Amino acid sequence: MDFQVVVLAGGTSETLSPLVSKDVPKALLPVANRPLLSYALDLLEASDLKDLIVVVEGQEAARLVGAWVSSAYLDRLRVEVVAVSEDLGSAGALRAISKRLTANDILVISGDLVTDVLPGAVAATHRRNGAAVTALLCSVPVSGPSDTASSSGKDKAKKPNRLNIVGLDKTKQFLLHIISGTDVEKDVRVHKRKIQAVGQMEIRSDLMDAHLYAFKRTILQDVLEQKESYRSIRLEVLPYLVRSQLRSAPSGGNGTTGDETGNSTVLSSGNLQCLSQHRVIAPSAFKQDVLSRSHGGHRCCAYIATKNKYCHRLNSMQSYCDINRDVIGEASHLSGYSFSAQNNIIHPSSVLGSKTTIGPHCILAEGSQLGDKCSVKRSVIGRHCRIGSNVKIVNSVVMNHVVIEDGCHIQGSVVCNNVQLQERAVLKDCQIGAGYIVTAGSEHKAESLARR
């Protein structure tokens, strides 16, 4: 396929600190012991989209990502890693590399997308519809599958306070209206002429933009060039394209749109006037109005992921925990590992002490050691960790080379590389930055700790 893929891999995101640092850019953040970016890249490879530009914010981060990509994907993908300056926004980053785009269609994917929706399917839809832009829409995650009764209860009580409003035509192919992040407290307003032009529009508030787009290159470049102030694809470029698509629709320029809609009065000759218009009304008026227009207008399409597809973006601490849990849990096919009969992965080189249990939905990577009477549930443990005795790890992520001494309890936390947890440290819902030392016997709850 003549598609060029742009992966927006981000840089060192603030929201994910202390997990993300200068040494670990967001793209390389381990999710179930694999760099985040590998999920997107593997997905692209599976769709046979091998011409990639990976855009990374910041030179240093780009160097790290480049090094990793060239070692991991040598011979598999043609990847060009490009560094852009920070704080450009997604549209800004695209603008910066606009000159490098040559293919007819451009697939833009956010590097933090963890999904099993094949980009190839989106690309194919894009091609089939001859669209200017096709966006992947997925169901709004009901934040985290209900693991414990209490957490699910909380989720229900806390309704999202922002809504994405998406308007689709009746075939659910065309994107007619999009507003991201509307205040729930605000009424939704839809321009009447839009509805008039299409006759019927489905308004959905349970979909969100997954940050995977296919663009027609010329249109994308035009927009980026003309609208210099646009910074975000989701908030500005896409709504702009959607907004402008129906602009010349009603008149169409061909003068006789009236008879398409079945109003007898347009037909002036006597006999035709008498024809009952039932049959004339029948074909989708939208198709005639919008699709037949070859000049000027463009079409915005949507690819809606079915409910059973997994589609999440890793853009917050909460989503990091959720995605880790899902990837080793119910969306385990994403991890690329094969799980054992106990529904977990214990690397053969790891060492377990006596009476130590590793529950289902866990990953224990190579070279890690656990002492006696440990219990690990629904957690990821990275490479070469040394874990003492009587340690409990629940719902947590422990990265590589972490030392956990005896009697520690870790729950709902993320422990980065090279952290040392001294004896009897208790962590609950904490994030520990790389290289931090948690002192013996200390208790932390819902804190974010990092080395100064």
Next chain:
Amino acid sequence: MSQKKSRSRGGGGAAAPSGDDHDELARPPPLQAVLLADSFTLKFRPITLERPKVLLPLVHMPMIEYTLTWLESAGVDEAFVFCCAHSHQVKEYLERSGWAGKAGAGSMAVTAVESHDAISAGDALRVIYERGVIRGDFVLISGDTISNMSLKDALQEHMDRKKKDPLAVMTMIIKHSKPSILTHQTRLGNDEIVMAVDPETKELLYYEDRADNSHLYVTIDKDILTNNPTLQLHNDMEDCYIDICSPEVLSLFTDNFDYQHLRRHFVKGLLVDDIMGYKIYTHELRSGYAARIDNFRSYDTVSKDVIQRWTYPMVPDVISNRDCSESRLHRQGIYKASDVTLSYSAQIGANSVVGSATSIGDHCKVLNSVIGEGCKIGKNVLINGSYIWDNVIIEDGCKVSNSLVCDGVHLRAGAIVEPGCVLSFNVEVGKNVVVPAHSKVSLLPQPSNEDSDEELEYADTNSGITDSPPFSSMRSNGDQATVPSEDELGTSETGTCGVVGYIWTSGDTGILEEWRQSIAPIAKEKLEELQHAVCEDDASEDESNNPILPDKDGSSDSAVEDDDPFSKFEKEVEETFQRAMGGGVNRDNLILEINGLRLAYSLQHADCAGAVFYSVMKSALVAAQSTNDTLLKTTAEALGKWKDLLRNYTKTVDEEMEILLKFEEMCQETTKEFSPLFAKILPFLYDTEVVSEDAILRWAEEKEHADESDKIFVKQSEAFIQWLKEAEEEDDEEEE
């Protein structure tokens, strides 16, 4: 007339559920229908001054005949015909045609319900409720509806839904019909409707018809969206005005005695006010025909549909209620009665109907027209797209195009009726007279006392005449193209040129809208004009939309709308306050009154604080003459006097903030006199404990990030804020 022919109960047996699966009831309650034989509009005037709309012939048969026939075939056991205007005519018809009083097995019992003071569908339903005749679910339909749909599915859906959810009180039948982009109306001439339907449950969530089409946007309430993640916005649906209702609908009308219009009040009321959580559902008609004749254009369209047999079995040769003549279908959709006298050289074009005992002379041309019974048409007459009713005399050389010609009209030789005309009963048109397009001619003068209230019934004929001013003044309303002659038949018989009858000026719809709902097709020029307008719209929208995001301009608009009730509220508070100033009301009552107002406008407590404060300041401004010094003094006095009142509303920091914001707004916009004094009044507010230091500090904090223009007053009172801050710190220190 003789007895009715026996009717087959097509589909009736299937529609009546065969109670074997019901244990609790031996026999299901009979299916009832309420038929409104009055549309409570004026659209068919002037014809309806003399004959009720439901009795107007549609391809030779009164409209009500179609409706009743359909109801019977759809399995309705009992129909109540509500008559209001011309009720005697309707009742007489029912008896004559054999509908009334017929209660044989397998046929529908028809009962007339009469009322003379109903002026709307709402009134009619209230009357029906009072009679207590409706015992179960019923079909609500107006007597001008032509349909051949099967009610079975819709009824079943309605019943099933009701079993699950007793709040589902109504099922509305809708039909796909895309309105024209140019004219924004459907082929029936109805205005477009925007509705939102839940695609799963088919619940109706939003309904908007043309009546409030002034704004460009469809606004969907936030609650609707939070409760329904998916909803379908339709612009391509037409309301068939066939509803299946639960008995609760009648009591709802009785409880809400201000409901008049079925859609505008009832449906909207249920959807917007959410009364008791009642719900309305829709049933989309996918096969079958249903249309309501609401205006001349739909009369035209439906007539053509009938001729083209879309309404089968409601077509001329299947049900003709006059026993004397069988009209037969010939090729090309031509229906001819057997005893038509047709000249050899006359030409009947496709899709035309000619009634019995009509004679058509040499070289006539009849195209796409319906000609009634007993008409005499001379030579060289051209009739195109017109509806000629019974006993019309058209002399040689006339031309009638796209017009409606009622019973007994006499067109003298050479008369030309231009498109869109309506010639009411017994009108005469003189030799070679041209009746200009879209004129409405009647022997009855146009009642001048009618206002634009479209809910009015057809005024009965008597009142129409007696209330009208003398003829001479009426005549001045006439169109300038023809001079109406005196209405004495004698004068016209002598051959004077002109028209016997009054030419009505176009009524409340206005000349501009005339083309929308007339029989005549829309003129080419008009369409071009509209097309042009659409293009221009496009261009202008382009410009307006470019710089701003849609949700941004949305917010600004909605702000304006939101403000409206608030400013009204403010005004009322001010008036109340002024009365209190005059000494009329004591303070407790004042608070009560203001609270009452607040509830009436459903506003927040904080809004009250702002409004009361505004009133107090306004009073100070009135008391002060002009100079700043006196203004400061009177303000201090007013605040001192009313501080208790204000404190009543400033219980939380938020409300205090509201006062500050209000004050700021006043200084900037409404009462600029205060602006130089802002910094001086602020400490006073603090001293009288109307606002606390917390509120002031928070206000200052919030303004820190605001625009420079917004900060003027913070800067003005910087010293005071500074002082407050220091005081606070001192407090803190002391505490430590």
